[in-house]
Amino acid sequence: MADELPEEEIILADLSDEDLAAQMHDDLYDGLADEIVEGTDILLERGWDPSRVLNEALVAGMRIVGIDFRDGILFVPEVLLAANAMKAGMAILRPLLAETGAQPIGKVVIGTVKGDIHDIGKNLVGMMLEGAGFEVFDLGINTDVEQFLAALDEHKPDLLGMSALLTTTMPYMKVVIDTLIEKSLREEYMIIVGGAPLNEEFSEAIGADAYCRDAAVAAETAGRLIAERRAAA
Numbered sequence: 001m002a003d004e005l006p007e008e009e010i011i012l013a014d015l016s017d018e019d020l021a022a023q024m025h026d027d028l029y030d031g032l033a034d035e036i037v038e039g040t041d042i043l044l045e046r047g048w049d050p051s052r053v054l055n056e057a058l059v060a061g062m063r064i065v066g067i068d069f070r071d072g073i074l075f076v077p078e079v080l081l082a083a084n085a086m087k088a089g090m091a092i093l094r095p096l097l098a099e100t101g102a103q104p105i106g107k108v109v110i111g112t113v114k115g116d117i118h119d120i121g122k123n124l125v126g127m128m129l130e131g132a133g134f135e136v137f138d139l140g141i142n143t144d145v146e147q148f149l150a151a152l153d154e155h156k157p158d159l160l161g162m163s164a165l166l167t168t169t170m171p172y173m174k175v176v177i178d179t180l181i182e183k184s185l186r187e188e189y190m191i192i193v194g195g196a197p198l199n200e201e202f203s204e205a206i207g208a209d210a211y212c213r214d215a216a217v218a219a220e221t222a223g224r225l226i227a228e229r230r231a232a233a
């Protein structure tokens, strides 16, 4: 019987920045939350900006997971593990990205719409909005119109943000907007929408104020919409 070679242990701290980011893509793919936490800490200690860690180590790794999920190479349980690992890294970055020290420039209620349990992108948007100085009320996943209405009534935000990752759930955004119109509440809030299957055309068709292709654009757009509304008041 041939001797099995022992698997070589990888010491994350010994890797160069580039190799560590690549190793984190692999660790994310394998759903290794502890390794993602360690890698995130190391990159921050080496002086990486939190948004660089987020984009180059975490989001880039999740993109690979997405491609293999689409192609039937990865399945739901593996993707869930990857998502948990991603969240473990995001938990470290969240307070760093939110560190502005300034007074909130506005309030946002945000949620993933009914029928949809994808929340990584929505959480990133929440983090970037916090980082841009907004107070964020996150309703989580699978949010129905009553929950959105109750939160709008309770928090009186400037903006409502809705996220959807499925072609089957994105039409629910129109249900929410139509309900606001029916109740004569539409003009009270600016509405931004996002998620991988959406585009500008869809956003216009459902009557949202803006489509945001990613979290950074969402933060910029929210700031711009607030400034425009305040200037017009």
Ligand code: B1M
Pocket: 059, 062, 063, 065, 066, 067, 069, 070, 071, 076, 077, 079, 080, 083, 110, 115, 116, 117, 118, 119, 120, 121, 122, 124, 125, 160, 161, 162, 163, 164, 165, 166, 167, 168, 192, 193, 194, 195, 196, 197, 212, 213, 214, 215, 216, 218
């Ligand atoms: Co799902 N899933 N999934 N999944 N999943 C997709 C979305 C899919 C495209 C995969 C694929 O086939 N390629 C596909 C949808 C196909 C379609 O509708 N066209 C899909 C499917 C089919 C499913 C299930 C139906 C699978 C099944 O059960 N057979 C099921 C549905 C469950 C449900 O929701 N009811 C399902 C389940 C899951 C998991 C639970 C395993 C897991 C989610 C875990 C979690 O979120 N906690 C999961 C994951 C992880 C994915 C992929 C692989 C990755 C999504 C992600 O987190 N991306 C995804 C494939 C893909 O998108 N390529 C896929 C990283 C994230 C940073 O990007 O979410 O796009 P994203 O967010 C971006 C922008 O879109 C934007 O900014 C973010 C950051 O820059 N953005 C906003 C998002 N929301 C915004 C809101 C804004 C502004 C910008 O303003 C408010």
